[in-house]
Amino acid sequence: MEMITGRRAIDNSQPEENIHLVTWFRRMLLSKNSFEKIIDPTMDIDEEGLKSFKTIAGLASNCCVREPNQRPDMGHVVNVLAPLVEIWKPAEPDADDMYGIDLDMNLPQALSKWQNLEGMSNTLDVSYSSSMVDSCENTQSSIPPRAPGFAHSFTSTDAR
Incomplete structure (x- = not known):
């Protein structure tokens, strides 16, 4: 919902009835003529993109229903989103994007590339890097990276 609308989940700058993104979003979806808004x-967004956005918006709305047992399971989410991957896959990498993602590169290689672009040295412990790949290979996060040496403060291999 945040990506489609460009709004925060809770935006206190909005009128009281529109502060909570989920409530506002679901109300707008019910009004068929306001989806583009x-x-x-x-x-x-072109017409093909609009169709994809409607699919994603419906899925997002279903994922936010009040009762957890009424929300779709992850298999359903993947099945809905998988066909959209090819539609939204960039035809060519953006030359202006210095952080371009090379899908043929593994996580440690990508991490090294990003660190080099930011002028950082590759200070991560190899065992930490490989365990990070094993546990987080298919995830993305907006959480900022930890300071160098942070990984050495853990005493167990599963970071508990």
């Missing part, structure tokens, strides 16, 4: 105005 919820899309972030900075996005330039």
Whole structure:
């Protein structure tokens, strides 16, 4: 919902009835003529993109229902999103993006590339890097990276 709308989950700058993104988003989805209004105005969406956004918006709405047992399971989410991967896959890498993602590169290689681009040395312990790949290979996070040496403060291999 945040990516589609460009809004935060809770935005106190909005009128009281629109502060909570989920409530506002679901209300806008019910009004069939207002779907285009919820899309972030900075996005330039064509007709094919609009169809994909409607699919994603419906899925996002289902994932936020009040009762957890009524939410779709992850298998359903993957089945809905998988066909959209090819539609939204960039045809060519953006030359202006210095952090371009090379899908043929493994996580330690990508990490090394990003560190080199940021002028950081590769200070991560090899065992930490490989365990990180094993446990986080298919995840993405907006959590900022830990300071160098942070991994050495753990005494167990599972970071408990």
